[in-house]
Amino acid sequence: MTQVSIESVRGNIANQPDIDAIVNAANARLMPGSGVAGAIHSAAGPGLAQECRRLAPIEPGQAVISGGHDLPNSHVIHCLGPVYGVDTPSDELLADCYRNALELADRHGLSSIAFPAISTGVFGYPIDEAARVAVNAIRKAVPGLTSVRLIRLVLFSEDDLRVFRAALASASPGT
Template identity: 50%
Template sequence: MMQFKIGLATLELIRGNIVEQDVDAIVNAANETLAPGGGVSGAIHRAAGPELAEACARIGGCPTGEARITAGYHLKARHVIHAVGPRYSGNPRDAELLASAYRSSLLLAEQHGLQHIAFPSISTGIYGYPLDEAAPIALATCRDVVQSHSEIRLVRFVLFDEETFQAYVRAAQNLGLIPVD
């Protein structure tokens, strides 16, 4: 694990499984229909139970770059924030949409009085976003939002494998984030 202080908040990088996080909200790397998918989305839906898919169906979808919130049902997390990242195409708009998915998630958490949020690496699985491009966007966006929104106290990136974890460590170093001892 690596930790960084950003104002009153802590940003963490850990290896682990997002469905096991005991935080106010975990973020689901969702698709635009909010339907259960593969990867992170499938794992979250399986762990939360069928009520999550029913709640998502009632919402009716979410545009790329935005986020929606539901209860966490059978998860340790009280809420799930469903963020829709872009499918990677190499277009500069991809970076804007990815940053927007992170920003929308944090602002939604803040609107609901949630202080502790855990993210996966959005869009880097089946959506094909290269890790070394996605990680700095994710970290810089979260840093910037947390600096200007003091209600958020913990932003945890739960990274499933060593390759992803190392990409985020490199991005943190390149952004000049100073680890807390």
């Protein structure tokens, strides 16, 4: 079985030039917004919003794939995370985002994917819970991957990075 590496770094999700696909923490209409969606759309240029019009709307937990446009990445995978306390069950919908994004990347033969901390911004998901859900969903998906070899978690702040690194350290493979 080929090894899959999971790493966490502090950085900007829109600046991951060595990654095939970056994940957009999208809104339902897949349009530019604040936070991650704003940064990705700004870096990708207007072609991304134009392509996304035909892919929208999406539901919480769903993922769709587009081209990377002016980004150094060949693809952007757009996930609509749950609004914490509104979209339920939040943990299942958040896990679906990670699973569905990994499945799309694998189905498209991509070898690397980078995720932000989905739903932890304006959608209000507590970072500790989000990290646990994300890491567990990724670990469960890894055995089924055939082309993805690198999964990167890109965190904006040092505090978020610390939380995700702790979640990675405490999750045993296969959980």
